[in-house]
Amino acid sequence: MCMYVCNVCNACVHGVCCPQDVLMQVVGILLKCKLLTCDAKDIKPDSVLSLFLGYRNKKTRININVPMKTEQKAEAESTQKNVEDDRKILIQASIVRIAKMRRAIGHQQLLGEVLNQLSSRFKARVPIIKQCIDVLIEKEYLRRDEQKKDMYFYLA
Numbered sequence: 001m002c003m004y005v006c007n008v009c010n011a012c013v014h015g016v017c018c019p020q021d022v023l024m025q026v027v028g029i030l031l032k033c034k035l036l037t038c039d040a041k042d043i044k045p046d047s048v049l050s051l052f053l054g055y056r057n058k059k060t061r062i063n064i065n066v067p068m069k070t071e072q073k074a075e076a077e078s079t080q081k082n083v084e085d086d087r088k089i090l091i092q093a094s095i096v097r098i099a100k101m102r103r104a105i106g107h108q109q110l111l112g113e114v115l116n117q118l119s120s121r122f123k124a125r126v127p128i129i130k131q132c133i134d135v136l137i138e139k140e141y142l143r144r145d146e147q148k149k150d151m152y153f154y155l156a
Contacts, residue, residue, distance in 0.1 A: 027043060028043055029063075034055065035055050036050065036051060036052065087128070088131075088135075091114065091118065091124055091128060091132045092136055095110065095133060095141075095142070096136065096156075098114060098117070099136075099141070100156075102154070104152070105151070105152055106151055107152065110152060111126060111129055133152070140155055140156070141155060141156050142154060142155060
């Protein structure tokens with residue numbers, strides 16, 4: 001009951017004109033719903049596929065966009081990481097601007113001014129601001145007071 005046998009690598013990639021990895025994901029979904037059959041358990045570029053003509057299903061549609069959703073998820077994660085990195089740089093720049101203006105500033109006042117300055121761009125979280133202060137202390141832009149641990153001095 002099977003016909004239309006083809007080799008994944010040669011016929012499909014050239015006939016469909018899409019990248020091989022995307023094609024393999026779509027073929028994997030079609031194999032999972034049993035619309036296609038494969039000669040081996042794992043799909044490889046040289047696997048032989050055949051169309052199962054006895055296919056019956058109550059659903060009239062098969063969603064083949066599932067692999068694309070996983071790619072979008074990975075892309076969204078990388079975008080989120082880039083946004084977080086950019087925000088940390090903005091927070092550090094804001095801290096340096098404020099510290100340069102004041103020369104000496106208390107912790108709560110610094111947090112308040114950073115939150116106020118960045119409120120037009122995004123809502124900065126306090127733990128991230130604290131991490132950025134620590135990074136600037138390590139980079140020797142800021143220094144903590146020896147007696148009062150909640151005071152910062154601008155160095156650079």
